[in-house]
Amino acid sequence: MKPKFLILFSLLILLILNILFSISIGPVRIPFDSVTSTIFYYFMGDPYNRIYMLIIFYIRMPRVFLAVLIGAVLAISGLITQTIFRNPLGDPYLTGIASGAALGASIGFLISPFVVEPLAFAFAMLAVFITFIISRVDGEFSPEIMILAGIAVSFLFSALASYLIYLKEVNLRGVLFWLLGGLYGANWNDVFYLTIASLILFPLILYFVPEFDLMLMGDEQAKSMGVDTKRVKLITLLSSSIVTSFAVSMVGIIGFIGLVSPHIGRKIIGESHRFLLPASILIGANLLLASDTIARSNPGGEIPVGIITSFVGAPLLIYLLIRRRFFDRGN
Amino acid sequence: MKWSNVLAIIIVALVFLSIGYYAGQLNNHTIQAPQKIVVTDDLGRNVTIYLPIKRVVSMDPSNTQMMYAIGAGNLLVADTSYDWWPAQAKSLPKVEMDNGTASVEEVVSYNPNLVLATTIQSTQIIDQLESLGIPVLVLEPNNISGIYRDMYLLGNITGHKTGAINEVNYMKSYIGNITSKIANLPRLRVLYMLWPDPIYTAGNNTFINNIITTAGGINVAANLTGPWPIINNETVLQDNPQVILVDNDTGISNISYFKNNPVWENISAVQNNRVYIFNQTESNWMNEPGPLTIYAVRMVAQFLYPQVFNET
Known part of the structure; x- marks a missing residue:
């Protein structure tokens, strides 16, 4: 047991260092001692460099904390999808969230830029509900049907979004930039609302952690061991979908974090959800934060973060897959 | 035998003549071809x-x-x-x-x-x-x-x-008239905003950069890579543009978008109310390289140096 706590503790330390590092770097070079002195003077009420203060407190900090939160949200949703569907390809967008949000955003740009976020959220949730309704078979949610229903709903919503874009009635630039995704406009309000949503919904998920290990053995097996599989699926999938939809409506569709974080977690800490869940959260937060810091610090202008998440995440997963194989042979 | 020889010569001669004629025709034809x-x-x-x-x-x-x-x-x-x-x-x-x-x-x-x-x-x-x-x-x-x-x-x-030639000469004198008026004035730092979130702007090797430079501005995004780079908002804070030009497609309708933002409100252009939001025609001038570009140059120069252009 002890090494697993040690791993979690190391991931937490890594995240804290990552946050400090990310706050002190960016396209504008601020020396590390100026970062610390600006923060210190700001809280002490002493005179400080106003530009540095704005950059640190109003641009970098909200963006850093939003990256941490969204990385955590995507990782937890990815893990739940993989566990409940018993499918290693599970990612947070499996229930149609991405296409739903894209359709909502397209309709939003048709009306006004200010309704883009609420509509993206509403349509992401609509896609989730349709997927849930289709996959209800004999009062139970069938994972196989839910995967297919999610794909069908995704294609339907994407087609509708594409049709709107095709009609050219929509502000094309807006939709395309939105679809690329990114944490550009992060502010303290975003951080605040996403924190509230996570505080409400994460406990609902954490409550079922013991059941997750049993669910991995299959629905029948889990039921025979006293798990109310329907209730677990409904509550955890729904809570993770709500908070993911919320995150997506803020920053667009950021790929790969939700898929890769739980896998990295499994490789370094094992299948037991008691450790895997916090590990995945910490890995997702670290990965998205590191990726976004690279994306925004490029001196030639920002790079869409999705490109970086794949560049950072994919080699990491490949390395772990290969290392595991050598390790197994050694045994 | 003699007659047949003569006939043969005549036939050969006719054949050559006709070949020559057709060859000539062919030649004429190629001249008339596009x-x-x-x-x-x-x-x-x-x-x-x-x-x-x-x-x-x-x-x-x-x-x-x-x-x-x-x-x-x-x-x-x-x-x-x-x-x-x-x-x-x-x-x-x-x-x-x-x-x-x-x-x-x-x-x-x-x-x-x-x-x-x-x-x-x-x-x-x-x-x-x-x-x-x-x-x-x-x-x-x-x-x-x-x-x-x-x-x-x-x-x-x-x-x-x-x-x-006439059109180019007209454009040259039109633009020359503007640049001569502003030649001795200090250059101003300009941010061109194609899209607000993320902030897409015009990089060095673009037509829009050339308009801004010609009209007396310094494009703050000129050192970024690619024609349409994303500029980070902390870079904007550091560059502190004195004038912001906003494309019509952004959907931004007035300066309150900038005034009510803790970051933007600290930028010189916002504090001095020097944010210019293009109408559709002005955006077209800015984005369509052609005869109307002279109006884009005049417009930007007027935004940058109103004192010069209001006198005349």
Whole structure:
């Protein structure tokens, strides 16, 4: 047991260092001692460099904390999808969230830029509900049907979004930039609302952690061991979908974090959800934060973060897959 | 025997004569055939064009405008639904565009012997048209002298050389009149905003950068890579632009968008109310390299140095 706590503790330390590092770097070079002195003077009420203060407190900090939160949200949703569907390809967008949000955003740009976020959220949730309704078979949610229903709903919503874009009635630039995704406009309000949503919904998920290990053995097996599989699926999938939809409506569709974080977690800490869940959260937060810091610090202008998440995440997963194989042979 | 010899000589002579005649005919024919010239377009492609040019389809408003400006507008048989200047351009038949890309069938149906396009058109469409024997010139100047070059090029191939020379001279004197007024004034730092979140702007090697520089500004994004880079908001804070130019497509309607933001409200342009939001026509001037570019230069110069332009 002890090494697993040690791993979690190391991931937490890594995240804290990552946050400090990310706050002190960016396209504008601020020396590390100026970062610390600006923060210190700001809280002490002493005179400080106003530009540095704005950059640190109003641009970098909200963006850093939003990256941490969204990385955590995507990782937890990815893990739940993989566990409940018993499918290693599970990612947070499996229930149609991405296409739903894209359709909502397209309709939003048709009306006004200010309704883009609420509509993206509403349509992401609509896609989730349709997927849930289709996959209800004999009062139970069938994972196989839910995967297919999610794909069908995704294609339907994407087609509708594409049709709107095709009609050219929509502000094309807006939709395309939105679809690329990114944490550009992060502010303290975003951080605040996403924190509230996570505080409400994460406990609902954490409550079922013991059941997750049993669910991995299959629905029948889990039921025979006293798990109310329907209730677990409904509550955890729904809570993770709500908070993911919320995150997506803020920053667009950021790929790969939700898929890769739980896998990295499994490789370094094992299948037991008691450790895997916090590990995945910490890995997702670290990965998205590191990726976004690279994306925004490029001196030639920002790079869409999705490109970086794949560049950072994919080699990491490949390395772990290969290392595991050598390790197994050694045994 | 003698007679048959004479006959043979006559027949041989006739054969040679007729060959000579037909050869002469052939020769005449090649002279009358369409004249072929090879020109280089803005992508550096060598395009073979058949003269005289009779029917032109324009797939971009900027190209349409250049044709009209040099006096070759009557050669246009179709343009796009985005065309708005001059008034005649609006009433021309339209090639249908899906997401800014024209349909090949539609273009071919106008039977053009020259198509004008920009890089908005996909390379597949350009290749397809050229494989059908329709030459496509890609005209997308990325600075003002590029507009002059393209106008001369169009003038040469359409037989409106003097029209092109006159138009270029007019543009040069118009712009020269503006630059001479601001020559000794301090340059101002300018942020051009194509989209607000993320902030997309115009990089160094763009037409918009050239307009800003010509009108007396320093583009704060000139050191970023790529034509349309994303500029980080902390970089904007550091560069502290004195003037912000906002494209009409952003959907931003007034300065309160900037005033009520803890970051933007600290920027010089916002504090001094020097944020200029283009209307649709002004955005078009800014984005369509052609004869109307002179108005874009005048507009930006007026935003930057109102004191100079209000006097006159």
